[in-house]
Amino acid sequence: MGQFAYFPHTDEDISLMLERIGVGSLDGLYSDVPEDCLFKGVYDLPEAMSEMEVRRHFEALGAKNSKLKIFAGLGAYDHYAPSVIQYIVSRSEFLTAYTPYQCEISQGTLRYIFEYQSMICMLTGLAVSNASLYDGPTAAAEAMRMSVACSPKKKRVLLSAALLPNVLRVVETYARYYGVELTLVEAEGGQTSRAALERELAPGDVAGVIVPGINRYGIVENLEGFADLVHDRKGLLIEYCDPSALAVTKTPAEWGADIAVGDGQSLGIPLCYGGPYVGFMATTDACLRKMPGRIVGQTADKDGKRSYVLTLQAREQHIRREKATSNICSNESLMALFVTVYLSLMGPEGMKRVNDLSYAGAHYLHDRLLSTGKFAEAFDKPFLKEFVLKPLVPADRLQEVLLSGGYFAAVQTEEGYVNFCVTEKRTKAEIDAMVSIIQEAEL
Amino acid sequence: MRYYDKLIFELSKKGRTGFSLPCNEYGRHVSELPSELKRSSSPELPEVSEVDVVRHYTNLSQMNFGVDTGFYPLGSCTMKYNPKINEEIAAMSGFSSLHPLQPACTVQGALEVYEAMDKALSALTGMAAFTLNPCAGAHGELTGLMIMRQYHISRGDFGRTKVIVPDSAHGTNPASAAVCGLEVVVVKSNADGRIDLADLKPLLDDSVAGMMMTNPNTLGLFETEIIRIAEMVHAAGGLLYYDGANMNPLLGKVRPGDMGFDILHLNLHKTFSTPHGGGGPGAGPVGVSEALRDLLPVPKVVREGSALKVVGRAGSGDETPLSAGEVSAFLGNFGIILRAYAYILMLGKENVRMVGPLSVLNANYVKECLKDSYKLPMEGVCKHEFVFDGLIDDGASKAADGQGATTLDVAKRLLDFGFHAPTIYFPLLFHQALMIEPTETESKETLDAFIDVMHRIAAEAAENPAVLREAPHGTPISRPDETTAARKPILKWNG
Numbered sequence: 001m002g003q004f005a006y007f008p009h010t011d012e013d014i015s016l017m018l019e020r021i022g023v024g025s026l027d028g029l030y031s032d033v034p035e036d037c038l039f040k041g042v043y044d045l046p047e048a049m050s051e052m053e054v055r056r057h058f059e060a061l062g063a064k065n066s067k068l069k070i071f072a073g074l075g076a077y078d079h080y081a082p083s084v085i086q087y088i089v090s091r092s093e094f095l096t097a098y099t100p101y102q103c104e105i106s107q108g109t110l111r112y113i114f115e116y117q118s119m120i121c122m123l124t125g126l127a128v129s130n131a132s133l134y135d136g137p138t139a140a141a142e143a144m145r146m147s148v149a150c151s152p153k154k155k156r157v158l159l160s161a162a163l164l165p166n167v168l169r170v171v172e173t174y175a176r177y178y179g180v181e182l183t184l185v186e187a188e189g190g191q192t193s194r195a196a197l198e199r200e201l202a203p204g205d206v207a208g209v210i211v212p213g214i215n216r217y218g219i220v221e222n223l224e225g226f227a228d229l230v231h232d233r234k235g236l237l238i239e240y241c242d243p244s245a246l247a248v249t250k251t252p253a254e255w256g257a258d259i260a261v262g263d264g265q266s267l268g269i270p271l272c273y274g275g276p277y278v279g280f281m282a283t284t285d286a287c288l289r290k291m292p293g294r295i296v297g298q299t300a301d302k303d304g305k306r307s308y309v310l311t312l313q314a315r316e317q318h319i320r321r322e323k324a325t326s327n328i329c330s331n332e333s334l335m336a337l338f339v340t341v342y343l344s345l346m347g348p349e350g351m352k353r354v355n356d357l358s359y360a361g362a363h364y365l366h367d368r369l370l371s372t373g374k375f376a377e378a379f380d381k382p383f384l385k386e387f388v389l390k391p392l393v394p395a396d397r398l399q400e401v402l403l404s405g406g407y408f409a410a411v412q413t414e415e416g417y418v419n420f421c422v423t424e425k426r427t428k429a430e431i432d433a434m435v436s437i438i439q440e441a442e443l
Numbered sequence: 444m445r446y447y448d449k450l451i452f453e454l455s456k457k458g459r460t461g462f463s464l465p466c467n468e469y470g471r472h473v474s475e476l477p478s479e480l481k482r483s484s485s486p487e488l489p490e491v492s493e494v495d496v497v498r499h500y501t502n503l504s505q506m507n508f509g510v511d512t513g514f515y516p517l518g519s520c521t522m523k524y525n526p527k528i529n530e531e532i533a534a535m536s537g538f539s540s541l542h543p544l545q546p547a548c549t550v551q552g553a554l555e556v557y558e559a560m561d562k563a564l565s566a567l568t569g570m571a572a573f574t575l576n577p578c579a580g581a582h583g584e585l586t587g588l589m590i591m592r593q594y595h596i597s598r599g600d601f602g603r604t605k606v607i608v609p610d611s612a613h614g615t616n617p618a619s620a621a622v623c624g625l626e627v628v629v630v631k632s633n634a635d636g637r638i639d640l641a642d643l644k645p646l647l648d649d650s651v652a653g654m655m656m657t658n659p660n661t662l663g664l665f666e667t668e669i670i671r672i673a674e675m676v677h678a679a680g681g682l683l684y685y686d687g688a689n690m691n692p693l694l695g696k697v698r699p700g701d702m703g704f705d706i707l708h709l710n711l712h713k714t715f716s717t718p719h720g721g722g723g724p725g726a727g728p729v730g731v732s733e734a735l736r737d738l739l740p741v742p743k744v745v746r747e748g749s750a751l752k753v754v755g756r757a758g759s760g761d762e763t764p765l766s767a768g769e770v771s772a773f774l775g776n777f778g779i780i781l782r783a784y785a786y787i788l789m790l791g792k793e794n795v796r797m798v799g800p801l802s803v804l805n806a807n808y809v810k811e812c813l814k815d816s817y818k819l820p821m822e823g824v825c826k827h828e829f830v831f832d833g834l835i836d837d838g839a840s841k842a843a844d845g846q847g848a849t850t851l852d853v854a855k856r857l858l859d860f861g862f863h864a865p866t867i868y869f870p871l872l873f874h875q876a877l878m879i880e881p882t883e884t885e886s887k888e889t890l891d892a893f894i895d896v897m898h899r900i901a902a903e904a905a906e907n908p909a910v911l912r913e914a915p916h917g918t919p920i921s922r923p924d925e926t927t928a929a930r931k932p933i934l935k936w937n938g
Contacts, residue, residue: 004794006524007801008886017808026800030696032665032824039698044566048791051528062537064552070542084493088500096509096525099722102864104918108507109721115451118935122486128934134578135772165757166772173768177589177623220480248473251482273553274543274773276724299928307923311932322617322627327581329615334720344451344496348485350462360469382477408545414758428468
């Protein structure tokens with residue numbers, strides 16, 4: 001056979017091994033496979049490339065993408081990731097490790113997951129966190145199922161219509177097949193309607209309610225009293241949050257939420273066209289044993305050394321099989337490491353600064369856009385780094401002009417608004433330059 | 444490996460910083476937020492310097508074992524080598540800086556990767572089309588089962604609520620079925636370790652949505668009656684689902700589509716060489732036959748003339764009435780798809796033909812060399828993995844307390860010799876299951892070293908099983924107290 005870098009076998013190795021097995025050829029290893037099942041054609045694939053050719057191929061593909069200044073949010077945020085993160089997460093001891101089932105040789109992974117869980121608790125104010133889930137929307141779907149598992153007689157869950165579109169859609173998909181009835185709680189004036197919530201809760205058949213901390217319009221919702229309404233009807237309040245914002249905004253625990261979920265992408269993870277990201281979930285002690293996903297706990301080894309292990313596994317799918325209420329059997333460990341290293345570097349002060357810069361830039365942009373006369377205020381409600389406006393000019397044309405100037409901004413929403421988002425990565429000069437493009441464009 | 448005791452919180456000192464950010468030149472401040480929306484106190488995150496962070500996590504990494512450290516004979520996990528070029532490609536700024544909602548005209552290169560990956564996976568598996576949206580194997584399974592249910596629902600057949608799962612199946616199969624609203628019916632294995640057709644036949648009625656299988660099964664045995672099984676399931680109106688966790692031995696040799704499977708998921712972090720990352724991120728693309736193409740989840744990438752576009756995104760107004768729905772945040776774990784596609788390009792149509800055969804060669808070699816010391820319940824050629832049912836001589840007869848060495852003890856003792864443990868106590872068909880999968884990227888020398896150690900451990904067990912029961916001896920920690928960890932959970936740092 002020809003030489004290939006990822007196959008260490010020489011022809012001599014193959015003969016010696018076949019001889020030991022007692023089979024005449026490599027084909028002989030497939031003698032149990034019916035003839036009809038063997039593939040005898042030619043694979044419709046390119047011919048093997050050298051490493052240099054592969055690199056050139058991807059460089060050419062990458063060059064077909066436009067590198068834009070990102071002024072958009074809607075669930076993926078262009079925050080700055082300090083250099084240290086990539087350096088640490090690239091260490092092959094972390095990168096190429098398996099799930100830490102063999103805890104004696106996985107203390108590195110287990111330790112950082114324990115730190116991650118602790119940090120998620122610090123941000124949300126809640127008592128316990130799991131080791132992470134796939135992404136924000138699937139974490140919300142898991143929370144939906146978890147709320148039903150907590151009140152098995154109820155099969156109805158409420159969703160705020162102000163949740164991000166992809167969160168709504170993923171929860172809807174999961175609910176449809178799991179057999180959960182969903183009802184949307186309408187938004188009024190850019191915020192989840194309290195009256196509508198009360199009305200939907202009234203029949204007493206609701207297992208859980210999912211509301212956004214910061215909603216699809218960028219508005220920081222006031223959830224005062226929501227928890228009491230939901231708890232009076234014996235349901236669970238689930239808050240979908242941006243964990244970066246939680247460094248400054250009221251925590252799920254302070255609002256009285258039972259479960260917090262969201263996407264950790266805003267904590268040091270590159271945009272990377274939508275993934276891999278990381279879902280997070282935190283909850284109260286009371287709901288701990290219904291929480292899906294892996295959990296790391298602290299214990300001691302035989303000699304009393306502080307040690308970490310995967311724990312409470314009796315909840316998990318590989319033990320419960322068809323009795324499981326989640327099929328999750330992994331986590332986004334490496335992405336949790338991004339988050340842990342990011343939060344370690346930022347600390348409380350850095351997180352405040354990130355929010356301060358994002359808030360300031362977003363409000364500056366907001367006011368400058370209004371002053372162009374090409375937008376109208378959509379809502380007069382508090383926002384942090386992201387907001388929507390009503391365009392008074394054709395939105396398609398507006399986005400086109402911005403794209404040709406190198407800006408990804410003014411993403412159209414279902415309601416006909418346009419979304420803008422500013423992080424600490426954007427400068428005042430960039431904002432000014434973008435606004436002058438809008439100002440000068442004939443739209 | 445050296446034990447290192449600290450948590451990052453214990454390095455914290457008030458006033459220290461590890462960040463560097465520009466000044467606020469806007470004259471606006473987050474403190475303007477209404478006070479009823481602000482948290483009452485700052486989160487108690489650590490306050491550490493950059494060098495503290497680098498040293499801390501470097502020290503943690505040194506308590507970890509990875510594929511780059513040594514050999515993982517881990518059954519059903521396909522711990523093959525993770526090529527380094529893939530990491531560089533995933534980090535290229537032409538991909539890593541793309542916002543997931545960027546208009547299609549600005550991400551044509553990324554969409555080309557999706558399209559090419561869809562085609563390559565279809566070619567390798569004999570399926571018609573793929574979605575790359577699921578983020579993991581179990582997520583792919585759930586997505587595949589949603590497609591299965593959607594198929595019946597779209598035909599107005601609402602009574603198909605059962606799914607047949609073999610008793611040897613991965614634990615995720617029944618769990619995925621349950622969360623997809625399907626009732627699990629178990630089909631037994633026969634004495635050869637394969638699906639018992641006599642047991643299967645009466646289960647196949649018009650309440651069956653389909654059947655989930657992995658082939659080779661979790662014993663590493665090829666299901667030789669697969670064509671017959673596919674005919675039976677199809678004749679009963681069901682669909683056949685392929686759990687791609689065991690695809691590696693078939694890569695380059697057998698295509699699930701040719702065996703009659705209608706839906707499958709692949710684990711890119713197994714068969715297609717992307718790193719496991721300590722438990723994720725992976726990716727679990729789902730492929731379907733032509734008849735099921737329109738049922739694939741949204742959003743999806745479609746070609747219109749010379750341009751690619753994204754269809755079915757939330758709020759787009761695109762009509763996709765048959766689609767099973769949206770299953771993840773955007774278009775899946777793109778960074779993982781990039782890596783796997785780079786691997787496929789490196790392999791090319793020639794080398795890919797050797798992946799399966801070399802993985803099967805390695806597995807059979809290890810099996811033949813070790814069956815004198817470990818109980819082999821199923822004789823004959825295996826595929827990429829095989830299962831031993833514990834030691835032939837566990838040393839119980841010589842032990843003072845009459846206790847021999849168990850599979851767990853063998854696994855723990857292996858750690859002392861610089862190997863990862865095999866998968867243990869799975870599949871559930873055997874009490875002392877020890878499941879070994881070497882993968883094609885391991886050399887004969889590595890396998891010989893592993894075989895020597897396994898023989899040495901068997902000899903130790905026969906002589907003095909206590910050595911195994913106390914193992915590991917040379918790792919950063921010894922066996923921890925897992926009972927207390929579960930009974931009195933400490934799940935976060937409490938200062």
